[in-house]
Amino acid sequence: MQPNLTHLHESTPPWLEAEFVLTTFVTLYFLYVAVGRVSKRKATSLLIICMCWLTFLIWLAYQHFFQQLAGFPPHFLLAIGPPFGLIIGVLIIPKSRAWIRGLPLSTLTLVHVVRVPVELTLYSLFLYQQIPELMTFAGRNFDVLSGLTAPVMAWLVFRQKSISLRWLLLWNVVALGLVLNIVIHAILSAPFPFQQLAFGQPNVGVLKAPYVWLPGFIVPVVLFSHVVSLLQLISVLRRSRLSVASV
Numbered sequence: 001m002q003p004n005l006t007h008l009h010e011s012t013p014p015w016l017e018a019e020f021v022l023t024t025f026v027t028l029y030f031l032y033v034a035v036g037r038v039s040k041r042k043a044t045s046l047l048i049i050c051m052c053w054l055t056f057l058i059w060l061a062y063q064h065f066f067q068q069l070a071g072f073p074p075h076f077l078l079a080i081g082p083p084f085g086l087i088i089g090v091l092i093i094p095k096s097r098a099w100i101r102g103l104p105l106s107t108l109t110l111v112h113v114v115r116v117p118v119e120l121t122l123y124s125l126f127l128y129q130q131i132p133e134l135m136t137f138a139g140r141n142f143d144v145l146s147g148l149t150a151p152v153m154a155w156l157v158f159r160q161k162s163i164s165l166r167w168l169l170l171w172n173v174v175a176l177g178l179v180l181n182i183v184i185h186a187i188l189s190a191p192f193p194f195q196q197l198a199f200g201q202p203n204v205g206v207l208k209a210p211y212v213w214l215p216g217f218i219v220p221v222v223l224f225s226h227v228v229s230l231l232q233l234i235s236v237l238r239r240s241r242l243s244v245a246s247v
Helices: 014-036 040-062 077-092 094-100 105-127 144-159 165-189 213-245
Strands: none
Touching: 014 040, 014 105, 014 213, 040 077, 040 213, 077 094, 077 213, 105 144, 105 165, 105 213, 144 165, 165 213
16 A cells, blocks of 8 residues: 655644744753753763754755655664664663763653643644644544653652652653654654555654654653663662662
8 A cells, every 4th residue: 555645745834843843942951951960061062962963854854855755774764763873872881871870860750741742743743634643642642641740740759759769660661651652653654665554644744844853853862761760760779679678
């Protein structure tokens, strides 16, 4: 079955693009603040790298690079490969693992509020026939719940201290599952050779500027925040259990 590419080259309203650009830079701000708590120098370096990456991505998108669907592997791999490669590198290099343990859990939790405007953007893209309904909260995407509950979790755990870190661990596991759910549906709905879903209204929106920043930046930041949070929480809870056992 061939995907319907009628809307592949259609644009979206300027207000929607502006809203998404703002969401992207709010995400970058949270990342900068988190890293800045550990090292201002690393935060500045990261900011420069991210700005260069975002500029490169949007330049490619304006050249319609990601909308060229004939080649294999898909050009889209260039949008997601480098950020995920960087994340894997940071997680496996011992020196990098040492400093990510110092990233503040509170900021890594609050960053997920950006998932609310992201979901509103996705629903708008559906209305403009840029993505399928199944990628929105009206379909199979429940990721907005992560964004809505993130500030609640941050408040209860870090301000009120009324619930334990085990609840934050559980929340991260569930929220990670929600984002992986939409990532899988988005990939299988895109007009690539391995497309399995939504042939009538495929996922073409993220192939364009500025929405390519979603898979190329926001999603990697969200996944990175979850993975680092889980590593920290598992480590803290394990040490706590060992200290209790040794008493």
